[in-house]
Amino acid sequence: MVNIKIPFTFDVIQGDPMGLSQYDSHITRRLSAMKGMYLDEHAFAALAATSDPLLYEFYEISRPAVTGELLHGLSIVHPGKVGDEYYMTKGHFHTILETAEFYYCLRGQGVMVMETPEGVWAVESLQPNRALYVPPRWAHRSVNTGSGQDLVFLFVYPGNAGHDYGSIEVQGFRKLVVERNGKPEIIDNPRWLSPKDRS
Ligand code: PAN
Numbered sequence: 485m486v487n488i489k490i491p492f493t494f495d496v497i498q499g500d501p502m503g504l505s506q507y508d509s510h511i512t513r514r515l516s517a518m519k520g521m522y523l524d525e526h527a528f529a530a531l532a533a534t535s536d537p538l539l540y541e542f543y544e545i546s547r548p549a550v551t552g553e554l555l556h557g558l559s560i561v562h563p564g565k566v567g568d569e570y571y572m573t574k575g576h577f578h579t580i581l582e583t584a585e586f587y588y589c590l591r592g593q594g595v596m597v598m599e600t601p602e603g604v605w606a607v608e609s610l611q612p613n614r615a616l617y618v619p620p621r622w623a624h625r626s627v628n629t630g631s632g633q634d635l636v637f638l639f640v641y642p643g644n645a646g647h648d649y650g651s652i653e654v655q656g657f658r659k660l661v662v663e664r665n666g667k668p669e670i671i672d673n674p675r676w677l678s679p680k681d682r683s
């Protein structure tokens with residue numbers, strides 16, 4: 485771990501996969517960690533029966549979980565699909581809802597799917613050298629829509645933000661990103677319920 489009281493630098497390693505010259509944790513999420521999150525349960529089961537592919541991974545530099553600090557790191561979403569739904573992160577709200585996040589895309593093609601607790605939604609594209617600002621209150625999930633290339637981005641968010649996966653794990657986002665005729669398309673998630681219809 486870096487000395488948390490003095491300034492420091494680190495480098496993005498331009499390999500394949502990309503990485504960081506220093507980090508405190510490396511978290512990997514395989515298919516088995518995403519049970520119930522993909523619409524096509526048969527495709528999920530078929531893939532799970534043959535292998536447990538690595539869908540995404542992220543490197544974090546630890547900072548104290550307090551206001552004023554900024555947590556940051558590098559995420560890599562690998563290319564692939566479960567049925568016709570692209571590999572994606574779980575996605576989450578921040579536990580402290582009123583905390584934002586900044587992303588900077590370094591490699592690949594993808595989208596960020598976002599929504600508020602009220603069900604307002606947005607999808608923005610990610611491509612190298614594009615920055616994305618996720619305002620406070622918006623849940624966010626990154627999706628790799630590229631073929632054969634990792635989607636890689638840096639992220640920065642307040643140290644006290646925390647992660648709330650709750651409602652996303654139960655019903656997902658309002659919109660899904662699937663491949664149709666070789667291209668990404670945004671479709672309604674049939675399992676999504678508006679806040680007033682949830683029990
Ligand atoms: C990112 C994400 C990271 C993995 O650091 O945590 O890309 O996504 P999930 O946490 O949804 O599995 C971030 O948004 N942090 O707040």
Ligand code: ZN
Pocket residue numbers: 576578585624641
């Ligand atoms: Zn976040």
